[in-house]
Amino acid sequence: METTSVYQPETPPQSQKTVCLLALDRWRWHSPVMSMKMYLLFSEQLKKCFGVRVHKISVDAGFGCPNRNGGRTGPGCLFCDPGGSGAVGIERLLSVSEQIELGKEVMSRKYKAGKFMAYFQPFSNTLAPASQLRTLYDEALAVDNVVGLAVGTRPDCVPPDVLDLLGEYHHRTYFWLELGLQSSHDRTLHWLKRGHDFATFMKAYHEAKSRGLRVCVHVILGLPGESRADMLATADVLARLQVDGVKLHLLHVLQNTPLGRLYTQGKIQTLGMDEYVKLTVDVIERLHPSTLIHRLTGDGPRDQLLAPLWSLNKWQVLNAIDAEFVRRGSRQGDHCGS
Numbered sequence: 001m002e003t004t005s006v007y008q009p010e011t012p013p014q015s016q017k018t019v020c021l022l023a024l025d026r027w028r029w030h031s032p033v034m035s036m037k038m039y040l041l042f043s044e045q046l047k048k049c050f051g052v053r054v055h056k057i058s059v060d061a062g063f064g065c066p067n068r069n070g071g072r073t074g075p076g077c078l079f080c081d082p083g084g085s086g087a088v089g090i091e092r093l094l095s096v097s098e099q100i101e102l103g104k105e106v107m108s109r110k111y112k113a114g115k116f117m118a119y120f121q122p123f124s125n126t127l128a129p130a131s132q133l134r135t136l137y138d139e140a141l142a143v144d145n146v147v148g149l150a151v152g153t154r155p156d157c158v159p160p161d162v163l164d165l166l167g168e169y170h171h172r173t174y175f176w177l178e179l180g181l182q183s184s185h186d187r188t189l190h191w192l193k194r195g196h197d198f199a200t201f202m203k204a205y206h207e208a209k210s211r212g213l214r215v216c217v218h219v220i221l222g223l224p225g226e227s228r229a230d231m232l233a234t235a236d237v238l239a240r241l242q243v244d245g246v247k248l249h250l251l252h253v254l255q256n257t258p259l260g261r262l263y264t265q266g267k268i269q270t271l272g273m274d275e276y277v278k279l280t281v282d283v284i285e286r287l288h289p290s291t292l293i294h295r296l297t298g299d300g301p302r303d304q305l306l307a308p309l310w311s312l313n314k315w316q317v318l319n320a321i322d323a324e325f326v327r328r329g330s331r332q333g334d335h336c337g338s
């Protein structure tokens with residue numbers, strides 16, 4: 001379903017109608033900026049849409065996770081760290097608005113960012129009554145120069161009243177729902193102790209789309225027990241759904257996680273860089289040409305990362321992905337539906 005957000009940029013460079021209904025604007029492969037990449041990069045699309053760089057600021061609003069006994073205790077998913085798979089460096093004792101103000105200061109200094117999206121990231125950011133969620137999301141949107149919201153959560157944590165609320169934000173602002181899937185294979189989800197199956201994801205996804213929401217789906221490449229064919233099958237599912245956005249994560253093994261213990265016992269391995277680069281390109285080639293790529297890799301916290309250590313050099317990985325596209329002469333969507 002096409003989105004119908006009434007989001008408008010603050011200073012429309014052309015007509016309000018043409019500027020930023022992303023769904024209408026996704027197909028512009030001929031854009032001078034986008035043509036530098038062989039895939040639709042979310043950050044570039046944001047810049048084109050708002051006219052300036054827009055940075056996401058991670059926020060920890062104190063949510064728990066239903067897969068961790070409803071709170072922040074319990075091991076949860078095998079890869080989950082004590083921070084709930086969240087961003088490092090969040091000052092979680094501060095209020096939502098204080099965290100955003102702090103993030104703005106850093107981003108403005110480092111990247112000359114002009115506008116921001118608040119990203120409710122760690123744990124499950126819909127695990128509260130809708131009224132409480134509204135208060136927290138509104139607090140984020142009230143901060144100057146915050147032009148949108150992204151809310152990360154699990155597919156089993158979006159009841160109808162919460163989805164209705166998210167639908168309201170879709171019409172009020174530039175809004176993304178980020179749903180963790182990780183793999184389309186139930187045996188992998190079971191092994192990972194995700195606590196939900198693929199059918200649960202599909203139900204949540206369709207219910208979100210029925211409210212017009214933009215949905216970004218998170219998947220992990222390099223999960224133990226998955227072959228290349230398994231990972232490409234997950235990509236094919238996303239291609240068939242024509243998802244609005246995808247975040248590709250490299251499997252990181254962190255200390256103080258169940259996965260970390262398996263790794264130190266020699267029971268699991270991680271991908272090599274060359275393998276990851278080729279897989280990532282394979283996946284993007286299979287995705288639908290309209291899907292925005294929100295992330296291509298990740299850099300786990302340096303002081304907690306057990307493997308793969310090569311991932312710490314994020315720019316080297318990103319450059320290698322671009323080089324692989326050039327080497328193949330391919331681009332996003334070339335093998336969509338194949």
Ligand code: SF4
Pocket residue numbers: 065066067068075076077079080081084085122123124154180194
């Ligand atoms: S859903 Fe997220 S927060 Fe919950 S256990 Fe899994 S990784 Fe951790």
